[in-house]
Amino acid sequence: MEYNRRDFLKLAGLAGGGLMMSSSVARAQEKKVAPSEELNIALVGMGAEGEVLLNSLIKIPGIRFRAVCDIWECRRRYARGRILGATAKAGKKTDLKDHLYEDYKDLIANEKDLDGVIIATPDFWHAPQTVDFLKAGVNVYCEKMMSNTVEGARSMVRAARETGKLLQIGHQRKSSPRYHYVRDVLLRKLNLCGQITGANAQWNRAVTKDLTVPEGKAFAISDETLQKYGFENKQKFRNWRWYKGLGGGPISDLGAHQIDIFAYMFGGRPKSVMAGGGNNFYKKDWYDDVMCIYEFEKTYQGFPARAFYQVLTTTSVGGYFEQFFGTDGSIKMSENPALTKIFKERGRPELDAKWEKYVADGLLVKKAAVEVKTEDVRESKPPEEYGFEVDFKGKFIHQPHLENFFNAIRGQEKLNCDGEHAFEAEAAVYKVNEAVAAKKMLEFTDEDFKA
Template identity: 30%
Template structure:
């Protein structure tokens, strides 16, 4: 019941947000979602889902979908035996189980939509096959391993008229939605830089069954360039999507550097990356990620001349914070006079340390799961048979951006956004 109230509160908040002309234009998926019915209790309204890939992420998505009303998990598929058995257990044997997604395609008339959570290099051909079979698709981020595959997925969705939604759940996160609203209202002024980072401290390596070395690349696909773009597609794609969304633009070019500086275990993908994206009007987005230190975790710091937003911690900070209450202000003034007087060097020696103002919260700390909200949005779109405007564009542009970032690192040069992959300039992609 708590989850249900949370979702209803979210839908109500979405309705309020999308009522603004500016926000409705900037987040058309919310406007569409808020305007559609949540009803769906008739037998004909049941949404029948298939799952292809039931690893860690696929399992999480399946568990979320099991919480939704009038949704049937009708089919599951995984070609790795432990995951296949997991899928059968999670659905209590009620879903039809497959080792090969092409067998699931033979029964496409029994499915309304499919959730794809396979290794990255498998996304494109599976997505395209289902779209061509008349099935709506939710595909985990990033879209694909290559620019060509990402474009092919998009063109197929456009041609078939079927939903293709990419897994960027921050667009359904109440803290991010409120952050966007306050940024769009001008509260932090002109955004001039976004700093984003995602740091962990683990090797990403998963154990391979003893005596089965042939499973190394299947299990640890994130380690190999053929299958994955590593930190860029696994982590950066979320945060570059946020940057594109808040700026309302895509980068014009990117430079970067990557290395394997700690986990020297035969992997091919970087464990340390840093990129600078150039956006129109001179705005920079600076991104870095390591998996050998987790102190700073993850965050996007959206910086304008009037303030800063940090959506992960749900905080907004003014450049001109309100003064402390009278007594505290008196103490602060006394301390400033005592400790900031530097008789030798003068005022220029006072260090510009970080501002200690703790900011204000964007939203209350209520319980919500943005992946659950995202999946509810997808199911609602399937029930109504219409894709949400803007969502595919966000997923596509984020994927192109991170793949260009990887290319810049691998080729050690500045990479311009190619015209043939520009959404706004390519009528096939709009």
């Protein structure tokens, strides 16, 4: 198969624009936005993830921040300061000063010219906020998980269908040039790994202390305000991911990104999942460590496969990655380029010339050989190590996904992760906590994936 780096660069350009994926099911936009026209954007939720998204947003041209909403005043003011600083540096002006809101409903009532909203609030707020913005005629980019409940997620998809507005879910790997390259080029075009037989992934994170509300008047937030917005106290407000009714625990907070990638790479839905977990360390509502096994009846190659996933919040060893195993090789990848590696099986002469051509064409980079001496004749020789290079052009990892959303509003691209397809992917995540509680393998039905 003739395939060179020039072909890849063309393909990567299409993938980055969402044209590689027929994943947008939203109807045509009622309001057409000219490519040269700035989009009016609001930001709802300025916690840790909101700040991550803001870091990317202020690098994207062609958008105008019209409003910021957060129930915590200090975070509203922080966001305003960051945005004003960035716009001033770019020689632009903004009228954001008087457009700070505590309640997102006030934002909807007062801001009538919004093209899109970025929602990065706690999971239990995602569904009501998304539905209300969609019904107000605003396109929505909402962080994952879609909701803390399956029914909440379904309501978001249905609202997008009914209104015809765009709904992008923040599984940012779906817009990553690196992940497009592995899926569309290495696995499917080149069949680099041969028959895919399995996968594993993990997100390990070191022990962390609970977040607190800092001392001082500038950080004050009243109990009345917290309770108005669904938080029993400051502890649950700052650490909502650990509590039932607010979030889904580490398996949804961290695991959702990577479990999504199993189906994305395999090209199919899981048929079952079994899982174990416990809350022995932090002793919160949700499990602090989870391990699970998915069974896939058929991948894009037509064969069955299994995938193992673990999330540990008591060690950082190993970091976070996804790895796909085949008869000819294996691809270990991550949003952290340092953890990305490709391995070719040794003792397969028929592979050598083919892989060396990929190196010559610039599709792979060969790493220095690592020899491991062993007296055990039963042990396979270590595989040869390769890598690949994809230029992110100085962009943060969330930036291409946000750009895809804005370009879809302009009618230039299709969404890379619309609500319909995000729901299918997240259905596999919701089932894990059920499987831990049930202490047995659970089967998926077609209804589990339907919104």
